Amino acid sequence: MKSLEREKKPDPILLLVTLLLVTIGTVMIYSSSSILATEKFGDGQFFLKKQIFFLCLGLMIMFLITKIPYYKLRKLAWPGIAASGILLCALWVPHLGIRAGGAVRWLNLGVFSFQVSEMVKIALILFLAHFLTEKANHVREFRQGMLVPLCVTAALVGLIFLQPDFGTTIILVFITFLMIYLAGGRLLHLGGMIALFIPVALWLLLHKSYRLARLTAFLDPWKDPRHSGFQIIQSLISFGSGGPFGVGIGDGIQKLFYLPEPHTDFILSVIAEESGLIGVGLILFLYIILIVRGFRISLKAPDMFGNLMGAGLTMMLALEAFINIAGVMGLIPLKGLTLPFLSYGGTSLIMSLAAVGILLNISAYES
Numbered sequence: 001m002k003s004l005e006r007e008k009k010p011d012p013i014l015l016l017v018t019l020l021l022v023t024i025g026t027v028m029i030y031s032s033s034s035i036l037a038t039e040k041f042g043d044g045q046f047f048l049k050k051q052i053f054f055l056c057l058g059l060m061i062m063f064l065i066t067k068i069p070y071y072k073l074r075k076l077a078w079p080g081i082a083a084s085g086i087l088l089c090a091l092w093v094p095h096l097g098i099r100a101g102g103a104v105r106w107l108n109l110g111v112f113s114f115q116v117s118e119m120v121k122i123a124l125i126l127f128l129a130h131f132l133t134e135k136a137n138h139v140r141e142f143r144q145g146m147l148v149p150l151c152v153t154a155a156l157v158g159l160i161f162l163q164p165d166f167g168t169t170i171i172l173v174f175i176t177f178l179m180i181y182l183a184g185g186r187l188l189h190l191g192g193m194i195a196l197f198i199p200v201a202l203w204l205l206l207h208k209s210y211r212l213a214r215l216t217a218f219l220d221p222w223k224d225p226r227h228s229g230f231q232i233i234q235s236l237i238s239f240g241s242g243g244p245f246g247v248g249i250g251d252g253i254q255k256l257f258y259l260p261e262p263h264t265d266f267i268l269s270v271i272a273e274e275s276g277l278i279g280v281g282l283i284l285f286l287y288i289i290l291i292v293r294g295f296r297i298s299l300k301a302p303d304m305f306g307n308l309m310g311a312g313l314t315m316m317l318a319l320e321a322f323i324n325i326a327g328v329m330g331l332i333p334l335k336g337l338t339l340p341f342l343s344y345g346g347t348s349l350i351m352s353l354a355a356v357g358i359l360l361n362i363s364a365y366e367s
């Protein structure tokens with residue numbers, strides 16, 4: 001078909017923004033982790049070396065994906081969902097699942113660990129785009145159009161919630177509702193599901209003491225500044241210390257064992273202290289461009305599958321960025337999610353670059 005012929009080169013602006021973000025991220029990972037790496041491993045470049053390895057691998061995967069026609073990914077929809085379920089269950093197999101920070105989210109692959117939920121996000125988006133395209137004439141019917149996507153999402157969300165990972169659960173539910181809506185799902189059906197989901201989410205939020213502690217810390221971090229409020233207070237100090245221009249790259253103080261995980265969840269706080277309002281403004285500007293280009297690619301895709309796939313991947317990156325940025329700035333409760341392209345983490349970086357690779361691929365077929 002003419003509409004599915006490759007008509008131009010992948011979106012250069014999206015590619016440039018992605019490369020800028022990963023470059024900034026690599027520099028700031030070294031700045032934020034060198035002291036910690038020296039203390040823990042005796043090598044100040046420990047985290048930097050690993051991130052560069054995963055960055056090279058991620059870029060290779062991104063460019064490889066741009067060469068494979070995006071519509072051929074539909075063949076992976078059902079196998080991807082099946083593999084996601086199997087890997088999520090494998091986390092509970094002794095010696096395979098790695099427990100860290102009270103959660104079982106990483107699969108032990110010997111040489112390195114793999115965060116399964118990062119793969120699940122893309123697998124679910126691919127499945128939803130495929131299924132909703134296949135059932136395009138029945139999306140407004142709950143039984144034929146919405147039931148299967150909702151059941152698949154519920155099964156994956158249930159397995160992820162057991163880890164536990166409340167943040168990823170929210171992202172998957174939100175993306176599912178968005179993609180069903182964009183595919184033509186009835187607002188009445190979606191509204192009913194949301195009405196059921198909200199009280200369940202509230203119960204889950206209040207059922208565990210650590211989630212309740214995060215909520216109270218968000219509302220009043222100074223009530224318990226040494227424990228539940230410590231993380232957000234240190235993050236806010238970082239933002240306040242940076243001022244307009246920052247204290248200089250590498251010269252921040254908060255990363256010196258004040259900020260927990262300064263190279264992962266709180267890397268934006270380090271950026272705020274060392275590069276100030278200018279640096280944070282640049283990061284936000286780059287994310288806005290990335291999101292705008294992603295949705296533009298989605299709108300101009302030549303078929304429904306490309307529309308839904310592009311929108312789902314863009315929303316995934318947008319939600320991850322928003323939840324991390326808003327959390328470290330004290331605008332929402334902390335969720336423990338990394339910042340796409342900037343935070344240290346091999347699986348997150350590779351999957352984010354894979355998502356961009358698919359978007360770049362779709363952009364080459366714009367109608």
